Amino acid sequence: MSNQTPTYLEVYAQWLPVYKTKVGESTFDKTERDFNNHILPILGSLQLDNITQEMCQQYFNQWSVVIEHSNKLRTYAARVFNFAIKLNYIESNPFDRIKVKKVQRKYDDKIYTRELLTEFLAACKNELEFQYYTFFHLLTYTGLNKGEMLALTWEDVDFDKNTLRINKTISKGAELYTRFYDDYDLLNRNIPIDDETMANLKIWQELQAIYLNMADNDNNQLLFTSNKNTILQLSAPAKWIKKVSVKLPKGEITIKGFRTTHEHLLFEAGGEMLAIKERLGLSTETRSRRMMEVRAEDRMELMEKVTNLLKY
CATH class of the missing domain: 1.10.443.10 (Intergrase catalytic core)
Incomplete structure (x- = not known):
């Protein structure tokens, strides 16, 4: 493993073309939009080995307050770290152990009699x-x-x-x-x-x-x-x-x-x-x-x- 790890944005740029081959165009567009609007502005410039679990917990808590699909953002952000692990840039994913509040699904308005x-x-x-x-x-x-x-x-x-x-x-x-x-x-x-x-x-x-x-x-x-x-x-x-x-x-x-x-x-x-x-x-x-x-x-x-x- 090198002494200096790449930034989150650099690994994201490597991961994105691989992800594109696995999903439809509309899903890819939505995912790319989520990264550009919510994830990269926070994580993009940071070196991977400087991103801690505590930081990821804080970012997720911020998303949870204002973004309905915060769990999806967490999943997307974690995928880039998992990709970095496969490339031997880092050894663990800081998103793995953050606390996620379970949201109770509301079926009243979604299930019809x-x-x-x-x-x-x-x-x-x-x-x-x-x-x-x-x-x-x-x-x-x-x-x-x-x-x-x-x-x-x-x-x-x-x-x-x-x-x-x-x-x-x-x-x-x-x-x-x-x-x-x-x-x-x-x-x-x-x-x-x-x-x-x-x-x-x-x-x-x-x-x-x-x-x-x-x-x-x-x-x-x-x-x-x-x-x-x-x-x-x-x-x-x-x-x-x-x-x-x-x-x-x-x-x-x-x-x-x-x-x-x-x-x-x-x-x-x-x-x-x-x-x-x-x-x-x-x-x-x-x-x-x-x-x-x-x-x-x-x-x-x-x-x-x-x-x-x-x-x-």
């Missing part, structure tokens, strides 16, 4: 175009994130097997683009879909072909598009919600709330843990191990349980 979801979907069906109703119905029964929803094509829908393939998402860089998940990515998954949801998708496929004047169904056609048949802005679903009369007692229903609610319902249904993680793309297991351990009957049983919770 079955009655509220039923009321919301009924209002969507009566008040919105069928495309938007289909979107929210599929969102309710799958828990996909909005990027995955907006990236779906008809090739992803298997009407014979009642399954949905999730292998891509819409990301935002200089402009919107489709980012495909790697084959080994845990987000790349196939999930079973209930009969009613599949029936809605079939109706929408036929209606869409009429609206777009397509003689034959194009498997590469996006399920949900703008009026010009282009990729929808990621903010579009939130605008659709505002058109619906049903609201939460304490505010509007949010897109993120659908995924949080679906996750909650999966656990409430008592599904197998690996099947739950696979359905949501949350598993920490390797893809090969996950595929071995999650049985087809577990996937189907999980879908049936959450469908029954929503309906009865």
